[in-house]
Amino acid sequence: MxxxxxxxxxxxQAQLSDVPQEPLGPGAAxxxxxxxxxxxxxxxxxxxxxxxxxxxxxxxxxxxxxIVPVWGTxxxxxxxxxxxxxxxxxxxxxxxxxxxxxxxxQVAPGVFIDRAPHxxxxxxxYNTYTQVKAGQPEEDHLRALLQPLLxxxxxxxxxxxxxxxxxxEQIIIGSASSKTGLGLCKFLTEPGDRAYRIVGLTGAGNRxxxxxxxxxxxxxSYDEIEDLDQRPSVYVDMAGHAGVKLALHTHLGDxxxxxxxxxxxxxxKFAPPRDLPGPxxxxxxxxxxxxxxxxxxxxxxxxxxxxxxxxxxAADAGDWLDIVVHDxxxxxxxxxxxxxxxxxxxxxxxxxxx
Numbered sequence: 142m143x144x145x146x147x148x149x150x151x152x153x154q155a156q157l158s159d160v161p162q163e164p165l166g167p168g169a170a171x172x173x174x175x176x177x178x179x180x181x182x183x184x185x186x187x188x189x190x191x192x193x194x195x196x197x198x199x200x201x202x203x204x205x206x207x208i209v210p211v212w213g214t215x216x217x218x219x220x221x222x223x224x225x226x227x228x229x230x231x232x233x234x235x236x237x238x239x240x241x242x243x244x245x246x247q248v249a250p251g252v253f254i255d256r257a258p259h260x261x262x263x264x265x266x267y268n269t270y271t272q273v274k275a276g277q278p279e280e281d282h283l284r285a286l287l288q289p290l291l292x293x294x295x296x297x298x299x300x301x302x303x304x305x306x307x308x309x310e311q312i313i314i315g316s317a318s319s320k321t322g323l324g325l326c327k328f329l330t331e332p333g334d335r336a337y338r339i340v341g342l343t344g345a346g347n348r349x350x351x352x353x354x355x356x357x358x359x360x361x362s363y364d365e366i367e368d369l370d371q372r373p374s375v376y377v378d379m380a381g382h383a384g385v386k387l388a389l390h391t392h393l394g395d396x397x398x399x400x401x402x403x404x405x406x407x408x409x410k411f412a413p414p415r416d417l418p419g420p421x422x423x424x425x426x427x428x429x430x431x432x433x434x435x436x437x438x439x440x441x442x443x444x445x446x447x448x449x450x451x452x453x454x455a456a457d458a459g460d461w462l463d464i465v466v467h468d469x470x471x472x473x474x475x476x477x478x479x480x481x482x483x484x485x486x487x488x489x490x491x492x493x494x495x
Contacts, residue, residue, distance in 0.1 A: 143470050143495070144238035145477065146206040149196065152187040153481040155474040160202065163242040170220035172231055173240045176278070176466075177213025178285035179473070179491040181319050182293075183237075184481050186210050188381075193426075194263060199236035208236040209477075211493075212289045214273060214281045215241065225253060232284060233270035237473070239495045245270065264428040282464050283455050286490040287320065291451035294324030296430045297377060297403065299446075301329075303430075307398040309337055309375040313389070316379035317341030317351045317360070318487040321403065323461070325377060326356035327454050340369065342385070350487050354461060366392055376400045378422070390417040401425045466492045 142162045148154035165171060187209050190196040199208040217229045218240070224247040225231075231253070235241050245253040251272035260268050273281075306312065312329060316322045322341070329339045341357035343350075345364070352360045361368055366388045374397050376389055381402065390397060397419035434443035463486075467476065473493055479485055 142239050144201070144208060144236065145470060145473050146201055146203060147187055147209050147237075147477070149187075149190065149205055149207045152184070152190075153478050155477040157470055157474060158203075158206075160238075162240070165219065165221050165242060166244070168222050169242055169244050170222050170225050171218045171240055171242050172215035172235070173218040174213055174215045174235055174238070174495045175230075176281055176285065176492050176494045177211040177235055177237070178282070179211065179237075179476060179480060179493060180286065180290065181316075181480060181483075181485070182290055182321065183209050183211055187481070197263060198234065198260060198267060199238075199241070200259065208238065210234050210267070211237050211285075213285045230273050230275060231270045232273045232281075234267045237493075239470070243270070266428045266431060279464065282466075282490070282492045283458060285492065286462070286464070287324075287455045287458065288451050290320040291324040291454050292447045293321050293403070293427045294328055294454075295447050295450040296427045297321075297325050297401075297425060298328035298450075299434065299443075300425065300430045301375065301377075302332075303433075304399075306337055307375050308373055309398050310372045311338040311340055311370060311374045313340045313342060313369065313374055313376045314357075314379065315342045315377065315382070315385060315389075317357065318343045318347035319379050320462075320490075322377075322379045323351070323354055323356065324451075324454055326351075326354065328450065330356050338370075342366070342389075347487050350461075363388075369393065371396050373398050377425075378402050386422065387417060390419045394418045399423070461488065462490045463488045464490045464492060466494060468494050470495055 186195040196207040243255040244257045253270045338358040341360045345362040400422040402422045402424045
């Protein structure tokens with residue numbers, strides 16, 4: 142089985158390898174991938190692979206080499222599970238590879254949890270697989286590209302609202318050109334009575350892209366942080382760039398009411414925060430907000446809101462997203478290297494069909 146292995150000590154390095162196919166055990170099913178998305182989100186999975194157990198989901202069996210999780214669609218090729226028959230199409234969390242063996246348990250109509258022992262104790266949202274109908278390939282592509290990222294965007298928006306925006310008059314989004322960042326900007330525009338301004342931070346090369354989205358009141362490049370208004374603020378950091386974080390904390394000081402760490406798209410510039418002015422950055426873990434809202438609202442409600450929310454943003458995706466399809470895994474190591482090095486076009490949405 143062809144698999145993309147990523148060097149855990151230098152995540153820009155990836156290689157196409159053949160690994161043995163896992164045999165089916167009792168109750169197991171083999172899923173063959175039809176397509177998956179590759180975004181900066183997957184780079185975050187690799188950058189935080191040891192800290193947040195992302196390397197644990199799909200063990201490679203090769204010392205120092207890991208398999209990065211991706212979101213995509215697969216079809217059941219063979220099954221020893223009575224509730225999940227061959228030919229069923231499944232959306233969910235997969236390895237960057239041709240196939241995956243799971244031990245599925247049906248927990249609701251069309252919804253399955255992988256009960257493989259090595260995934261016990263990992264976040265349930267990543268162990269959940271959902272049956273999907275055959276449709277237009279573009280529907281599969283948009284789901285894989287946008288649903289995981291915009292779900293995080295919406296959960297960030299919901300968490301900020303749940304905390305009354307931390308009393309902020311401006312909400313600053315780092316790496317606003319990322320799909321999670323632009324999704325958050327768009328969700329933040331929705332309240333008609335909002336009392337905060339939306340500020341997008343991005344690299345100089347992506348400034349026009351972010352401005353053309355029309356979802357920020359102000360767009361600044363990273364070297365313009367000193368132009369930020371010194372007013373009560375929240376910083377939502379998608380990039381993890383230590384220098385940017387230091388500059389922003391130093392400039393805003395006590396005006397910064399909360400600093401949230403979400404992603405590490407600038408993983409190579411990441412460093413643990415030390416002696417930062419203002420509040421200590423706190424990591425935002427989306428599954429925790431899901432769990433809280435399940436307790437607040439009951440089962441199913443937060444999932445329904447997430448689905449409605451990401452579809453709202455995806456409805457105009459053609460204005461800001463170009464889907465780029467790659468057939469086969471041969472070119473994936475080079476594509477991965479560009480993503481990991483931050484060289485990807487923010488308009489491009491990469492889909493791989495193994």
